[in-house]
Amino acid sequence: MNDCKISIDAPKIFLKGAGFPNTSFLPAWIYKVKITLKNSSDFPQLCSFSATMGNGIRYIKKLQLSGPDTNIYDSVNIVEPTQSVGNNNVIIFANNFTLSANSENILSLNTCLCDNLTEKSIENSGAKIPHNEKIFFYGHLINGENVDSCSYVTKACDxxxxxxxxxxxxxxxxxxxxxxxxxxxxxxxxxxxxxxxxxxxxxxxxxxxxxxxxxxxxxxxxxxxxxxxxxxxxxxxxxxxxxxxxxxxxxxxxxxxxxxxxxxxxxxxxxxxxxxxxxxxxxxxxxxxxx
Missing domain, CATH: 2.60.40.740 (Immunoglobulin-like)
Structure with missing residues (x-):
């Protein structure tokens, strides 16, 4: 039985409007995404996790952690779309951190949704995201030989x-x-x-x-x-x-x-x-x- 679980929670609808990157113009619609890490066992567990945001989702800073395990916050890395890595999605991950016994830790971050898909690691460069298009999030939590996975679906709207x-x-x-x-x-x-x-x-x-x-x-x-x-x-x-x-x-x-x-x-x-x-x-x- 896997005692360590991961889940992702986000608004059911994202209004589009992130605009183009590297500008001082703030998105009009900013939404909070939460990643929950749980350890239901009576012992500390050594874990690693990764979460992939939907194509078009942009990270708007303000990463926060609520829970007893502050070492998670110090371990987190966020990789935005970049051609050197070749990713079209924002990826959040942390390696080799400890989840304390019977704990729940929640990472929250501000996000927004671009008007266009990301292609070739260039934000807002692809086809326009249609109204009611499904946006998929994925998460994986590794604990020794155990892997817990989750997914979440939201919708992009005009x-x-x-x-x-x-x-x-x-x-x-x-x-x-x-x-x-x-x-x-x-x-x-x-x-x-x-x-x-x-x-x-x-x-x-x-x-x-x-x-x-x-x-x-x-x-x-x-x-x-x-x-x-x-x-x-x-x-x-x-x-x-x-x-x-x-x-x-x-x-x-x-x-x-x-x-x-x-x-x-x-x-x-x-x-x-x-x-x-x-x-x-x-x-x-x-x-x-x-x-």
Whole structure:
């Protein structure tokens, strides 16, 4: 049994926008990637690890370590794409460090995503990364004869939609507010943006509560549908839509709502990239727990 494990965690979506290297212009969208190293045994273990970032991912400094084993931080090397090595990916590795007994250490680093793939070790030199392209991360932890491997998949996006809420738990007859954010990549202008919110039965939209009133409001399959025409977004722009809902048992067919029920607000959106003339669909959801 392998007592030492490695895992990689990153955002599910990376908005593109790292731009070209060797400039003072900061990326608009910076994301944190975490590499976790665990030793579940009762004894210290001598280990080595390597983690390969997805093609197009750039390291933006600020490497940090949380955990008991500071020797890991002193051992870490980061190799960015360079022709002398011949790598198209950022590689993070450390050799011959000790993981203390029953420990968990987390390396975290700031990253961003280029607009184009890296080819021949030259960042941002290849084909444009398409919207919704999968970006793959890989990690390996060596402990004697044992090797633990992991992978992680994220998506590159020109445009994304996300939803937040003032509450994650709510009582019957209470009111809360949702916030939808439409976001573009650093070099992508989009047009014909529409947003649709699908409220579960029991979630009632409060009229005149939005900073941008929906173009359409209707009911389908016992759910309330809200639609907005947002128009165009400039590169690196964020447009927000806020609106209130309340929990209304009268909307339920049997007039009852159980404690612990989950009500969802499902968001989907689409637009057209003004440079590539391609569609950029995006979706997300928010779950409200009934107390």
């Amino acid at each position: 445009y994304k939609i996300q939803v937040k809420c003032e509450d994650n738990k709510i009582c019957k007859d209470d009111t809360t507010k949702f916030y939808i954010e439409c976001c573009t990549g650093q070099y992508d202008m989009v047009r014909s943006v529409y947003v649709r919110s699908i409220l579960d039965e029991g979630l009632e939209f409060i009229a005149d509560s939005s900073n941008m009133e929906p173009r359409n409001i209707y009911t389908f399959d016992k759910k309330t549908i809200l639609k907005w025409n947002v128009g165009s977004l400039q590169p690196c722009e964020v447009k927000k839509i806020g609106y209130k809902v309340n929990i209304n048992e009268a909307n339920l067919e049997n007039g009852l709502m159980k404690k612990g029920s989950i009500l969802k607000n499902k968001i989907n959106s689409n637009c057209i990239n003004n440079s590539t003339y391609t569609q950029c669909p995006s979706s997300c959801e928010y779950e409200l727990l009934i107390e």
